[in-house]
Amino acid sequence: MTKEERQEREREEMRVLILDTASQLIAEGGIEKLSIRKIADKIEYSPGIIYHYFQGKEDIIEQVLQKGYRDMLTGLNSGPAREQIEQSPEELLKQSLRQFIKMSLAEGSQYRNVMLNDSPSILSHTAVLFKGAAQERQALGMLCQCLRQFEQMSTREDIYVERTAQVIWSAAFGLILRITIEKGLPEEQREALIAHYLEAMLAIVTK
Amino acid sequence: MTKEERQEREREEMRVLILDTASQLIAEGGIEKLSIRKIADKIEYSPGIIYHYFQGKEDIIEQVLQKGYRDMLTGLNSGPAREQIEQSPEELLKQSLRQFIKMSLAEGSQYRNVMLNDSPSILSHTAVLFKGAAQERQALGMLCQCLRQFEQMSTREDIYVERTAQVIWSAAFGLILRITIEKGLPEEQREALIAHYLEAMLAIVTK
DNA sequence: TTCAACTATTGAACAGTGTTAAATATACAT
DNA sequence: ATGTATATTTAACACTGTTCAATAGTTGAA
Numbered sequence: 001m002t003k004e005e006r007q008e009r010e011r012e013e014m015r016v017l018i019l020d021t022a023s024q025l026i027a028e029g030g031i032e033k034l035s036i037r038k039i040a041d042k043i044e045y046s047p048g049i050i051y052h053y054f055q056g057k058e059d060i061i062e063q064v065l066q067k068g069y070r071d072m073l074t075g076l077n078s079g080p081a082r083e084q085i086e087q088s089p090e091e092l093l094k095q096s097l098r099q100f101i102k103m104s105l106a107e108g109s110q111y112r113n114v115m116l117n118d119s120p121s122i123l124s125h126t127a128v129l130f131k132g133a134a135q136e137r138q139a140l141g142m143l144c145q146c147l148r149q150f151e152q153m154s155t156r157e158d159i160y161v162e163r164t165a166q167v168i169w170s171a172a173f174g175l176i177l178r179i180t181i182e183k184g185l186p187e188e189q190r191e192a193l194i195a196h197y198l199e200a201m202l203a204i205v206t207k
Numbered sequence: 208m209t210k211e212e213r214q215e216r217e218r219e220e221m222r223v224l225i226l227d228t229a230s231q232l233i234a235e236g237g238i239e240k241l242s243i244r245k246i247a248d249k250i251e252y253s254p255g256i257i258y259h260y261f262q263g264k265e266d267i268i269e270q271v272l273q274k275g276y277r278d279m280l281t282g283l284n285s286g287p288a289r290e291q292i293e294q295s296p297e298e299l300l301k302q303s304l305r306q307f308i309k310m311s312l313a314e315g316s317q318y319r320n321v322m323l324n325d326s327p328s329i330l331s332h333t334a335v336l337f338k339g340a341a342q343e344r345q346a347l348g349m350l351c352q353c354l355r356q357f358e359q360m361s362t363r364e365d366i367y368v369e370r371t372a373q374v375i376w377s378a379a380f381g382l383i384l385r386i387t388i389e390k391g392l393p394e395e396q397r398e399a400l401i402a403h404y405l406e407a408m409l410a411i412v413t414k
Numbered sequence: 415t416t417c418a419a420c421t422a423t424t425g426a427a428c429a430g431t432g433t434t435a436a437a438t439a440t441a442c443a444t
Numbered sequence: 445a446t447g448t449a450t451a452t453t454t455a456a457c458a459c460t461g462t463t464c465a466a467t468a469g470t471t472g473a474a
Contacts (some may be wrong), residue, residue, distance in 0.1 A: 007442095007450085012453095036432060046453050048434080057432065162401040167382070170404075174381025175374065196370040197377075203414035204407045214421085214471095219424095243461060253424050255463080264461065 061116050089149035094198045104176045140165050150205050168201050230271050296356035301405045311383045357412050375408050
Protein backbone atom coordinates (compact mmCIF):
# COMPACT_ATOMS: atom_id res chain seq x y z
CA MET A 1 0.00 0.00 0.00
CA THR A 2 3.01 2.25 0.03
CA LYS A 3 2.20 3.26 -3.51
CA GLU A 4 -1.18 4.75 -2.84
CA GLU A 5 0.19 6.26 0.31
CA ARG A 6 2.86 8.17 -1.50
CA GLN A 7 0.40 9.01 -4.24
CA GLU A 8 -1.96 10.50 -1.74
CA ARG A 9 0.89 12.28 0.02
CA GLU A 10 2.03 13.87 -3.22
CA ARG A 11 -1.52 14.87 -3.94
CA GLU A 12 -1.67 16.53 -0.56
CA GLU A 13 1.66 18.25 -1.16
CA MET A 14 0.34 19.70 -4.40
CA ARG A 15 -2.77 20.85 -2.56
CA VAL A 16 -0.84 22.74 0.09
CA LEU A 17 1.48 24.15 -2.56
CA ILE A 18 -1.51 25.63 -4.36
CA LEU A 19 -3.09 26.80 -1.13
CA ASP A 20 0.12 28.40 0.10
CA THR A 21 0.65 30.15 -3.20
CA ALA A 22 -2.91 31.44 -3.17
CA SER A 23 -2.40 32.62 0.38
CA GLN A 24 0.73 34.47 -0.60
CA LEU A 25 -0.92 36.11 -3.60
CA ILE A 26 -3.81 37.24 -1.41
CA ALA A 27 -1.37 38.67 1.10
CA GLU A 28 0.34 40.59 -1.67
CA GLY A 29 -2.52 42.00 -3.68
CA GLY A 30 -5.74 41.23 -1.88
CA ILE A 31 -8.43 38.76 -2.75
CA GLU A 32 -9.54 40.78 -5.75
CA LYS A 33 -6.27 40.26 -7.53
CA LEU A 34 -6.11 36.53 -6.96
CA SER A 35 -6.50 34.50 -10.10
CA ILE A 36 -6.19 30.85 -11.01
CA ARG A 37 -3.77 31.72 -13.77
CA LYS A 38 -1.49 33.64 -11.43
CA ILE A 39 -1.36 30.68 -9.09
CA ALA A 40 -0.55 28.42 -12.00
CA ASP A 41 2.17 30.82 -13.15
CA LYS A 42 3.80 30.93 -9.75
CA ILE A 43 3.91 27.20 -9.24
CA GLU A 44 4.95 26.77 -12.89
CA TYR A 45 2.10 24.60 -13.97
CA SER A 46 -0.63 25.18 -16.49
CA PRO A 47 -3.93 26.63 -15.24
CA GLY A 48 -5.99 23.56 -15.96
CA ILE A 49 -4.19 21.40 -13.43
CA ILE A 50 -5.66 23.28 -10.53
CA TYR A 51 -9.04 21.78 -11.26
CA HIS A 52 -7.64 18.34 -10.57
CA TYR A 53 -6.92 19.38 -7.01
CA PHE A 54 -9.67 21.85 -6.27
CA GLN A 55 -13.22 22.38 -7.31
CA GLY A 56 -12.56 25.94 -8.41
CA LYS A 57 -11.47 29.34 -7.33
CA GLU A 58 -14.10 29.73 -4.62
CA ASP A 59 -13.06 26.41 -3.15
CA ILE A 60 -9.46 27.58 -2.86
CA ILE A 61 -10.40 30.89 -1.30
CA GLU A 62 -12.65 29.21 1.23
CA GLN A 63 -9.91 26.82 2.30
CA VAL A 64 -7.32 29.57 2.62
CA LEU A 65 -9.61 31.60 4.84
CA GLN A 66 -10.66 28.65 6.94
CA LYS A 67 -7.02 27.93 7.60
CA GLY A 68 -6.41 31.52 8.62
CA TYR A 69 -9.33 31.38 10.99
CA ARG A 70 -8.21 28.08 12.43
CA ASP A 71 -4.70 29.35 13.07
CA MET A 72 -6.04 32.41 14.81
CA LEU A 73 -8.29 30.49 17.14
CA THR A 74 -5.72 27.88 18.08
CA GLY A 75 -3.40 30.75 18.91
CA LEU A 76 -6.11 32.11 21.12
CA ASN A 77 -6.46 28.77 22.85
CA SER A 78 -2.85 28.43 23.79
CA GLY A 79 -2.67 32.04 24.83
CA PRO A 80 -3.39 32.96 28.43
CA ALA A 81 -4.67 29.48 29.12
CA ARG A 82 -1.69 28.17 31.02
CA GLU A 83 -1.77 30.72 33.78
CA GLN A 84 -5.49 30.78 34.18
CA ILE A 85 -5.08 29.46 37.71
CA GLU A 86 -5.52 32.14 40.32
CA GLN A 87 -6.97 34.66 37.90
CA SER A 88 -10.21 36.49 38.38
CA PRO A 89 -12.94 35.75 35.83
CA GLU A 90 -12.92 39.42 34.94
CA GLU A 91 -9.26 39.39 34.01
CA LEU A 92 -9.54 36.08 32.20
CA LEU A 93 -12.44 37.27 30.08
CA LYS A 94 -10.77 40.55 29.26
CA GLN A 95 -7.44 38.98 28.42
CA SER A 96 -8.99 36.36 26.17
CA LEU A 97 -11.09 38.85 24.26
CA ARG A 98 -8.25 41.30 24.00
CA GLN A 99 -5.94 38.67 22.62
CA PHE A 100 -8.50 37.59 20.05
CA ILE A 101 -9.03 41.16 18.90
CA LYS A 102 -5.32 41.86 18.81
CA MET A 103 -4.63 38.78 16.76
CA SER A 104 -7.39 39.69 14.39
CA LEU A 105 -5.93 43.12 13.88
CA ALA A 106 -2.34 41.97 13.79
CA GLU A 107 -0.24 42.80 10.80
CA GLY A 108 0.21 39.87 8.50
CA SER A 109 -2.70 37.90 9.85
CA GLN A 110 -4.86 36.21 7.26
CA TYR A 111 -7.78 37.94 8.80
CA ARG A 112 -6.27 41.28 8.11
CA ASN A 113 -5.06 40.34 4.66
CA VAL A 114 -8.56 39.51 3.72
CA MET A 115 -10.16 42.54 5.18
CA LEU A 116 -7.66 45.24 4.48
CA ASN A 117 -8.05 46.08 0.90
CA ASP A 118 -8.19 49.33 -0.93
CA SER A 119 -11.03 48.43 -3.19
CA PRO A 120 -14.63 48.89 -2.11
CA SER A 121 -14.94 45.18 -1.70
CA ILE A 122 -12.98 45.30 1.48
CA LEU A 123 -14.82 42.60 3.24
CA SER A 124 -14.91 40.05 0.51
CA HIS A 125 -15.07 36.61 1.88
CA THR A 126 -14.87 37.68 5.46
CA ALA A 127 -17.96 35.69 6.15
CA VAL A 128 -16.02 32.48 6.09
CA LEU A 129 -14.06 33.75 9.03
CA PHE A 130 -17.23 34.37 10.93
CA LYS A 131 -18.90 31.16 9.91
CA GLY A 132 -15.86 29.03 10.50
CA ALA A 133 -18.18 26.26 11.62
CA ALA A 134 -16.27 24.07 14.01
CA GLN A 135 -13.79 26.71 15.07
CA GLU A 136 -16.40 29.24 15.95
CA ARG A 137 -18.31 26.79 18.09
CA GLN A 138 -15.10 26.03 19.86
CA ALA A 139 -14.50 29.70 20.56
CA LEU A 140 -18.06 30.12 21.78
CA GLY A 141 -17.59 27.11 24.03
CA MET A 142 -14.53 28.67 25.59
CA LEU A 143 -16.40 31.88 26.06
CA CYS A 144 -19.31 30.13 27.75
CA GLN A 145 -16.93 28.34 30.08
CA CYS A 146 -15.38 31.69 30.91
CA LEU A 147 -18.75 33.31 31.54
CA ARG A 148 -19.83 30.51 33.85
CA GLN A 149 -17.18 31.58 36.32
CA PHE A 150 -19.02 34.80 37.01
CA GLU A 151 -21.30 34.49 39.99
CA GLN A 152 -23.99 36.50 38.22
CA MET A 153 -24.03 33.88 35.47
CA SER A 154 -23.85 30.74 37.58
CA THR A 155 -27.56 30.80 38.37
CA ARG A 156 -28.65 31.41 34.79
CA GLU A 157 -29.86 28.75 32.37
CA ASP A 158 -27.52 27.42 29.71
CA ILE A 159 -29.31 29.19 26.92
CA TYR A 160 -28.85 32.52 28.65
CA VAL A 161 -25.10 32.05 28.96
CA GLU A 162 -24.91 30.81 25.39
CA ARG A 163 -26.72 33.87 24.07
CA THR A 164 -24.58 36.17 26.13
CA ALA A 165 -21.53 34.54 24.62
CA GLN A 166 -22.96 35.01 21.15
CA VAL A 167 -23.63 38.67 21.77
CA ILE A 168 -20.13 39.25 23.11
CA TRP A 169 -18.62 37.34 20.22
CA SER A 170 -20.63 39.22 17.61
CA ALA A 171 -19.73 42.48 19.27
CA ALA A 172 -16.05 41.61 19.10
CA PHE A 173 -16.44 40.86 15.44
CA GLY A 174 -18.19 44.16 14.83
CA LEU A 175 -15.49 46.01 16.69
CA ILE A 176 -12.74 44.34 14.67
CA LEU A 177 -14.54 45.33 11.51
CA ARG A 178 -14.93 48.87 12.66
CA ILE A 179 -11.30 49.31 13.61
CA THR A 180 -10.11 47.61 10.46
CA ILE A 181 -12.16 49.84 8.23
CA GLU A 182 -11.30 53.03 10.06
CA LYS A 183 -7.75 52.85 8.83
CA GLY A 184 -6.58 56.26 10.01
CA LEU A 185 -7.45 55.60 13.64
CA PRO A 186 -4.43 56.33 15.83
CA GLU A 187 -3.03 53.57 17.98
CA GLU A 188 -4.01 55.25 21.20
CA GLN A 189 -7.66 55.77 20.25
CA ARG A 190 -7.85 52.24 19.02
CA GLU A 191 -6.61 50.97 22.35
CA ALA A 192 -9.09 53.14 24.19
CA LEU A 193 -11.94 51.81 22.07
CA ILE A 194 -10.93 48.23 22.73
CA ALA A 195 -10.63 48.96 26.45
CA HIS A 196 -14.06 50.53 26.38
CA TYR A 197 -15.43 47.48 24.63
CA LEU A 198 -13.94 45.20 27.26
CA GLU A 199 -15.46 47.22 30.08
CA ALA A 200 -18.81 47.18 28.34
CA MET A 201 -18.72 43.42 27.98
CA LEU A 202 -17.84 43.15 31.63
CA ALA A 203 -20.84 45.29 32.48
CA ILE A 204 -23.04 42.81 30.62
CA VAL A 205 -21.90 39.81 32.59
CA THR A 206 -21.74 41.46 35.99
CA LYS A 207 -25.03 43.30 35.81
CA MET B 208 -29.40 78.55 -19.26
CA THR B 209 -32.28 76.21 -19.81
CA LYS B 210 -30.14 74.29 -22.27
CA GLU B 211 -27.45 73.30 -19.84
CA GLU B 212 -30.08 72.66 -17.24
CA ARG B 213 -31.85 70.13 -19.38
CA GLN B 214 -28.54 68.68 -20.44
CA GLU B 215 -27.54 68.18 -16.85
CA ARG B 216 -30.96 66.80 -16.01
CA GLU B 217 -30.76 64.24 -18.76
CA ARG B 218 -27.29 63.32 -17.59
CA GLU B 219 -28.68 62.76 -14.13
CA GLU B 220 -31.54 60.69 -15.50
CA MET B 221 -29.09 58.45 -17.28
CA ARG B 222 -27.11 58.14 -14.08
CA VAL B 223 -30.07 56.98 -12.02
CA LEU B 224 -31.13 54.67 -14.83
CA ILE B 225 -27.76 52.96 -14.69
CA LEU B 226 -27.75 52.94 -10.89
CA ASP B 227 -31.26 51.52 -10.68
CA THR B 228 -30.48 48.84 -13.21
CA ALA B 229 -27.33 47.92 -11.32
CA SER B 230 -29.34 47.81 -8.12
CA GLN B 231 -31.88 45.51 -9.72
CA LEU B 232 -29.23 43.19 -11.08
CA ILE B 233 -27.60 43.00 -7.68
CA ALA B 234 -30.92 42.18 -6.08
CA GLU B 235 -31.44 39.40 -8.60
CA GLY B 236 -28.11 37.69 -8.70
CA GLY B 237 -25.88 39.21 -6.06
CA ILE B 238 -22.93 41.49 -6.46
CA GLU B 239 -20.79 38.75 -7.96
CA LYS B 240 -23.01 38.46 -10.98
CA LEU B 241 -23.17 42.16 -11.69
CA SER B 242 -21.38 43.20 -14.85
CA ILE B 243 -21.07 46.36 -16.86
CA ARG B 244 -22.16 44.53 -19.97
CA LYS B 245 -25.32 43.23 -18.32
CA ILE B 246 -26.23 46.73 -17.27
CA ALA B 247 -25.62 47.94 -20.81
CA ASP B 248 -27.74 45.10 -22.16
CA LYS B 249 -30.64 45.88 -19.91
CA ILE B 250 -30.73 49.58 -20.67
CA GLU B 251 -30.13 48.80 -24.34
CA TYR B 252 -26.96 50.78 -24.77
CA SER B 253 -23.47 49.68 -25.61
CA PRO B 254 -21.08 48.93 -22.71
CA GLY B 255 -18.76 51.80 -23.45
CA ILE B 256 -21.32 54.47 -22.67
CA ILE B 257 -21.30 53.65 -18.99
CA TYR B 258 -17.83 55.11 -18.68
CA HIS B 259 -19.21 58.48 -19.71
CA TYR B 260 -21.40 58.50 -16.63
CA PHE B 261 -19.36 56.59 -14.11
CA GLN B 262 -15.72 56.05 -13.38
CA GLY B 263 -16.08 52.28 -13.51
CA LYS B 264 -17.70 49.28 -11.96
CA GLU B 265 -16.46 49.92 -8.44
CA ASP B 266 -17.83 53.44 -8.63
CA ILE B 267 -21.28 52.14 -9.52
CA ILE B 268 -21.27 49.53 -6.79
CA GLU B 269 -20.17 52.04 -4.20
CA GLN B 270 -22.95 54.44 -5.13
CA VAL B 271 -25.60 51.73 -5.09
CA LEU B 272 -24.52 50.63 -1.62
CA GLN B 273 -24.28 54.15 -0.27
CA LYS B 274 -27.82 54.76 -1.42
CA GLY B 275 -29.01 51.60 0.29
CA TYR B 276 -27.33 52.68 3.48
CA ARG B 277 -28.75 56.17 3.27
CA ASP B 278 -32.28 54.87 2.74
CA MET B 279 -31.94 52.60 5.71
CA LEU B 280 -30.75 55.29 8.07
CA THR B 281 -33.34 57.85 7.01
CA GLY B 282 -35.94 55.17 7.61
CA LEU B 283 -34.49 54.76 11.06
CA ASN B 284 -34.71 58.47 11.66
CA SER B 285 -38.38 58.78 10.83
CA GLY B 286 -39.13 55.64 12.77
CA PRO B 287 -40.09 55.87 16.41
CA ALA B 288 -39.03 59.47 16.52
CA ARG B 289 -42.45 61.05 16.47
CA GLU B 290 -43.71 59.42 19.63
CA GLN B 291 -40.53 59.78 21.56
CA ILE B 292 -42.29 62.06 23.97
CA GLU B 293 -43.14 60.36 27.21
CA GLN B 294 -40.96 57.37 26.49
CA SER B 295 -38.36 56.03 28.83
CA PRO B 296 -34.76 56.16 27.56
CA GLU B 297 -34.65 52.39 27.88
CA GLU B 298 -37.55 51.90 25.54
CA LEU B 299 -36.33 54.53 23.13
CA LEU B 300 -32.89 52.96 22.87
CA LYS B 301 -34.26 49.49 22.46
CA GLN B 302 -36.80 50.50 19.85
CA SER B 303 -34.27 52.43 17.81
CA LEU B 304 -31.73 49.65 17.79
CA ARG B 305 -34.35 47.03 17.13
CA GLN B 306 -35.68 48.96 14.17
CA PHE B 307 -32.22 49.41 12.75
CA ILE B 308 -31.50 45.70 13.05
CA LYS B 309 -34.85 44.75 11.63
CA MET B 310 -34.41 47.03 8.65
CA SER B 311 -30.98 45.64 8.05
CA LEU B 312 -32.31 42.12 8.04
CA ALA B 313 -35.46 42.92 6.12
CA GLU B 314 -36.18 41.09 2.93
CA GLY B 315 -35.39 43.14 -0.13
CA SER B 316 -33.20 45.60 1.69
CA GLN B 317 -30.05 46.63 -0.11
CA TYR B 318 -28.15 45.64 2.94
CA ARG B 319 -29.44 42.13 2.71
CA ASN B 320 -29.04 41.94 -1.03
CA VAL B 321 -25.41 42.71 -0.62
CA MET B 322 -24.75 40.36 2.21
CA LEU B 323 -26.95 37.41 1.41
CA ASN B 324 -25.19 35.56 -1.28
CA ASP B 325 -24.59 31.92 -1.84
CA SER B 326 -20.99 32.28 -2.80
CA PRO B 327 -18.22 32.40 -0.22
CA SER B 328 -17.88 36.10 -0.82
CA ILE B 329 -20.97 36.77 1.21
CA LEU B 330 -19.80 40.02 2.60
CA SER B 331 -18.48 41.62 -0.53
CA HIS B 332 -18.69 45.32 -0.31
CA THR B 333 -20.35 45.38 3.04
CA ALA B 334 -17.66 47.71 4.24
CA VAL B 335 -19.23 50.59 2.42
CA LEU B 336 -22.29 50.13 4.53
CA PHE B 337 -20.23 50.32 7.63
CA LYS B 338 -18.13 53.22 6.49
CA GLY B 339 -21.00 55.19 5.08
CA ALA B 340 -19.19 58.33 6.19
CA ALA B 341 -21.79 61.00 6.79
CA GLN B 342 -24.62 58.60 7.41
CA GLU B 343 -22.80 56.68 10.04
CA ARG B 344 -21.81 59.76 11.95
CA GLN B 345 -25.42 60.78 11.88
CA ALA B 346 -26.48 57.47 13.34
CA LEU B 347 -23.82 57.68 16.01
CA GLY B 348 -24.98 61.19 16.82
CA MET B 349 -28.51 59.95 17.34
CA LEU B 350 -27.23 57.17 19.49
CA CYS B 351 -25.21 59.55 21.65
CA GLN B 352 -28.23 61.78 22.09
CA CYS B 353 -30.19 58.75 23.15
CA LEU B 354 -27.54 57.62 25.61
CA ARG B 355 -27.36 61.04 27.22
CA GLN B 356 -30.85 60.56 28.53
CA PHE B 357 -29.72 57.83 30.85
CA GLU B 358 -28.89 59.17 34.26
CA GLN B 359 -25.85 56.91 34.51
CA MET B 360 -24.49 58.59 31.39
CA SER B 361 -25.32 62.18 32.18
CA THR B 362 -22.33 62.61 34.45
CA ARG B 363 -19.86 61.03 32.03
CA GLU B 364 -17.58 62.92 29.70
CA ASP B 365 -18.45 63.26 26.02
CA ILE B 366 -15.76 60.87 24.91
CA TYR B 367 -17.15 58.18 27.20
CA VAL B 368 -20.62 58.49 25.73
CA GLU B 369 -19.20 58.57 22.23
CA ARG B 370 -17.21 55.40 22.76
CA THR B 371 -20.18 53.68 24.33
CA ALA B 372 -22.18 54.57 21.25
CA GLN B 373 -19.44 53.20 19.03
CA VAL B 374 -19.34 49.94 20.93
CA ILE B 375 -23.11 49.55 20.78
CA TRP B 376 -23.13 50.40 17.10
CA SER B 377 -20.32 47.98 16.27
CA ALA B 378 -22.06 45.31 18.28
CA ALA B 379 -25.26 45.83 16.31
CA PHE B 380 -23.31 45.48 13.13
CA GLY B 381 -21.70 42.28 14.33
CA LEU B 382 -25.05 40.89 15.34
CA ILE B 383 -26.57 41.67 11.96
CA LEU B 384 -23.67 39.92 10.31
CA ARG B 385 -24.05 36.91 12.52
CA ILE B 386 -27.77 36.53 11.92
CA THR B 387 -27.39 37.13 8.23
CA ILE B 388 -24.77 34.48 7.87
CA GLU B 389 -26.54 31.93 10.04
CA LYS B 390 -29.22 31.50 7.43
CA GLY B 391 -30.99 28.53 8.94
CA LEU B 392 -31.69 30.27 12.21
CA PRO B 393 -35.41 30.03 13.04
CA GLU B 394 -37.39 33.21 13.45
CA GLU B 395 -37.97 32.65 17.14
CA GLN B 396 -34.31 32.11 18.01
CA ARG B 397 -33.37 35.12 15.96
CA GLU B 398 -35.80 37.24 17.91
CA ALA B 399 -34.48 35.88 21.16
CA LEU B 400 -30.93 36.72 20.18
CA ILE B 401 -31.90 40.26 19.24
CA ALA B 402 -33.77 40.65 22.50
CA HIS B 403 -30.75 39.36 24.37
CA TYR B 404 -28.55 41.84 22.54
CA LEU B 405 -30.87 44.71 23.47
CA GLU B 406 -30.83 43.73 27.12
CA ALA B 407 -27.06 43.46 27.05
CA MET B 408 -26.73 46.94 25.58
CA LEU B 409 -29.06 48.21 28.24
CA ALA B 410 -26.86 46.64 30.87
CA ILE B 411 -23.92 48.58 29.49
CA VAL B 412 -25.56 51.96 29.80
CA THR B 413 -27.29 51.39 33.13
CA LYS B 414 -24.36 49.79 34.91
C1' DT C 415 -28.95 77.26 -44.04
C1' DT C 416 -24.46 75.91 -43.46
C1' DC C 417 -20.61 75.07 -40.71
C1' DA C 418 -18.17 74.28 -36.64
C1' DA C 419 -18.14 72.56 -31.90
C1' DC C 420 -19.55 69.70 -28.60
C1' DT C 421 -21.65 65.74 -26.62
C1' DA C 422 -23.55 61.15 -26.74
C1' DT C 423 -22.98 56.76 -28.48
C1' DT C 424 -21.15 52.93 -30.85
C1' DG C 425 -18.02 49.21 -32.22
C1' DA C 426 -14.02 47.07 -32.05
C1' DA C 427 -10.16 45.84 -29.81
C1' DC C 428 -7.06 44.60 -25.69
C1' DA C 429 -5.85 42.10 -21.95
C1' DG C 430 -7.55 39.68 -18.74
C1' DT C 431 -10.75 36.11 -16.25
C1' DG C 432 -12.75 31.00 -14.71
C1' DT C 433 -13.67 26.77 -16.57
C1' DT C 434 -13.94 22.67 -19.54
C1' DA C 435 -12.52 18.80 -22.46
C1' DA C 436 -9.78 16.42 -25.50
C1' DA C 437 -5.10 15.20 -26.26
C1' DT C 438 -0.77 13.94 -24.35
C1' DA C 439 2.69 12.58 -21.13
C1' DT C 440 4.00 9.99 -17.15
C1' DA C 441 4.00 6.35 -13.79
C1' DC C 442 2.42 1.99 -12.35
C1' DA C 443 0.90 -3.10 -12.31
C1' DT C 444 0.41 -7.15 -14.80
C1' DA D 445 6.15 -4.74 -23.21
C1' DT D 446 1.38 -3.62 -22.72
C1' DG D 447 -2.51 -1.75 -20.77
C1' DT D 448 -4.43 1.21 -17.32
C1' DA D 449 -4.84 4.96 -14.38
C1' DT D 450 -3.32 9.28 -13.17
C1' DA D 451 -1.05 13.84 -14.00
C1' DT D 452 -0.48 17.56 -17.04
C1' DT D 453 -0.87 20.44 -21.03
C1' DT D 454 -3.07 22.73 -24.85
C1' DA D 455 -6.61 24.96 -26.81
C1' DA D 456 -10.83 26.65 -26.80
C1' DC D 457 -15.24 28.88 -24.91
C1' DA D 458 -17.64 32.37 -22.99
C1' DC D 459 -17.15 35.69 -20.26
C1' DT D 460 -15.11 40.05 -17.80
C1' DG D 461 -13.64 45.55 -17.27
C1' DT D 462 -11.77 49.07 -19.81
C1' DT D 463 -10.06 52.12 -23.56
C1' DC D 464 -10.26 54.67 -27.78
C1' DA D 465 -10.97 56.01 -32.42
C1' DA D 466 -14.88 56.58 -35.33
C1' DT D 467 -19.65 57.98 -35.88
C1' DA D 468 -24.29 60.06 -34.90
C1' DG D 469 -26.73 63.67 -33.04
C1' DT D 470 -27.59 68.02 -31.14
C1' DT D 471 -26.61 72.95 -30.36
C1' DG D 472 -25.10 77.75 -31.30
C1' DA D 473 -23.02 81.09 -34.47
C1' DA D 474 -22.08 82.96 -39.16
